[in-house]
Amino acid sequence: TQSTRPQRLLGAVQKNATRGDPRSVVQAIDQFCRQKEWAMNVGDEKGCILDSVVSEVNPATVLELGTYCGYSTVRIASLLPPHAKLITLEFNPDFAAIARQVIAWAGLEDKVHLVEGASGDWIPKMTEQFGVKTFDLVFLDHWKDRYLPDTMLMEECGLLRKGSILLADNVICPGTPDYLEYVRSSPRYESQYFKSHLEYTKVEDGLEKSVFLG
Ligand code: SAM
Numbered sequence: 001t002q003s004t005r006p007q008r009l010l011g012a013v014q015k016n017a018t019r020g021d022p023r024s025v026v027q028a029i030d031q032f033c034r035q036k037e038w039a040m041n042v043g044d045e046k047g048c049i050l051d052s053v054v055s056e057v058n059p060a061t062v063l064e065l066g067t068y069c070g071y072s073t074v075r076i077a078s079l080l081p082p083h084a085k086l087i088t089l090e091f092n093p094d095f096a097a098i099a100r101q102v103i104a105w106a107g108l109e110d111k112v113h114l115v116e117g118a119s120g121d122w123i124p125k126m127t128e129q130f131g132v133k134t135f136d137l138v139f140l141d142h143w144k145d146r147y148l149p150d151t152m153l154m155e156e157c158g159l160l161r162k163g164s165i166l167l168a169d170n171v172i173c174p175g176t177p178d179y180l181e182y183v184r185s186s187p188r189y190e191s192q193y194f195k196s197h198l199e200y201t202k203v204e205d206g207l208e209k210s211v212f213l214g
């Protein structure tokens with residue numbers, strides 16, 4: 001029978017990772033993607049930068065745009081302080097179904113709220129549906145042409161406070177030129193580039209960390 005890449009990735013987690021051990025889940029996925037099949041997870045190299053930002057911000061509320069198989073979700077959720085909450089959005093139901101199982105394998109289902117649907121539909125409903133006033137940290141890693149409109153939507157909806165951090169993946173490869181131009185030139189942001197490589201390759205890519213100044 002045919003299987004999909006996300007299903008094979010889940011299989012690698014179930015075979016090689018220990019239930020309840022997020023690090024082993026991350027490792028099993030990285031090993032699968034380096035040795036078997038490339039996949040669009042933030043990956044181990046940029047993942048270390050993601051980890052350090054999460055640890056530094058120590059957020060109580062996190063929004064992730066683009067869950068895919070839950071790799072970055074597991075990285076982020078495993079570093080959150082007690083009672084912190086991560087909302088992650090994914091509009092592909094097949095990916096969401098895999099991510100739920102990956103997150104559960106890591107033992108992190110209590111920290112993560114996986115919401116199925118499009119970012120543009122859900123961002124305006126965050127306060128009403130989930131009681132979130134503002135996000136301390138937002139990880140942008142969905143389709144690249146959505147970074148800028150969704151950032152402007154989060155601003156309009158009052159979901160960013162002075163000091164909220166936006167961390168954007170793939171700002172070089174595939175690239176998000178309109179978003180980069182916006183956060184780098186707007187007086188409402190203080191922005192910094194972290195140079196790295198596209199997941200599981202030697203191609204340049206990086207993360208852009210932007211502080212919302214209010
Ligand atoms: N953050 C994940 C990780 O590092 O493990 C990888 C996410 S992958 C690069 C991007 C995901 O965003 C895809 O699964 C895609 O289906 C989803 N996506 C793209 N545009 C979206 C949108 N507007 N709303 C919700 N999900 C979206």
Ligand code: MG
Nearest residue numbers: 042141169170
């Ligand atoms: Mg990415």
